[in-house]
Amino acid sequence: MSKKHEKPIAQNRKASHDYFIEETYEAGIVLKGTEIKSIRAGRVSLKDAHVRIINGEAQIINMHIATYEQGNRFNHEPTRSRKLLLHRNEIDKLFGLIQQKGYAIVPLRLYIKNGFAKILIGLGKGKKQYDKREDLKQKQMKRDIDRAMKEMDR
Template identity: 50%
Template structure:
């Protein structure tokens, strides 16, 4: 059997980058059941309401929705259960110290398979204010307009 190579994206949390200023990112492994892995390989997951909690010196992923496997039997998993994250002790301690600061939280950014193993990219993030979100939208719009202008100029269409 050929071993899987590379990185296969399952789900991304684009809303997290809009709602938070990302300060630090970490890659963590996940403890999953068999039906969860099969459901992820089918490309089904949602990170929108997800967050990470440090409890008794262990990191837990909460609020992530991995739907039940359609061909699963009584061994199927609960869709929004707690899932343990696999991180080094130093990383967990560092995250716990930083979260104790005011305004920092840990959110999942992406869920993917790396060399056949399920991984989640988590980020230490600080919540954005409303004016920050408006600034992000304006910045994105300005970048889009400059790209369009450059494209028109390259095609010889002028302004």
């Protein structure tokens, strides 16, 4: 059985900028019929989304799934909270870790795997402003080195 990740439908690019991602988990999402159609059409955003554990259940809040054009009265609320499907021991572990100061559960990537919508969530520790500046410096240096190497090859 080979593990292959499908092409991501939506990515949260700000997550790696704002957090040090320490662990990742793959979770299923409980969706309505028109939501999965909008996801397959690529009309989803993880920009302001975050994960909370409410009453022992992991829920993704503020994930925007656009309404489906042909959905008429069966359409869904675009930013409703949706239940995530995780094992009990994973939820308990995450709940214990986010009680510590500075930790949050952030959605990283949404994709379709074997016909089901999956979301990759990460346990992140918030970055300070100087950490973000340091990351930008490292990225710029790597870009400069790659550009110099490319010019040397010519």
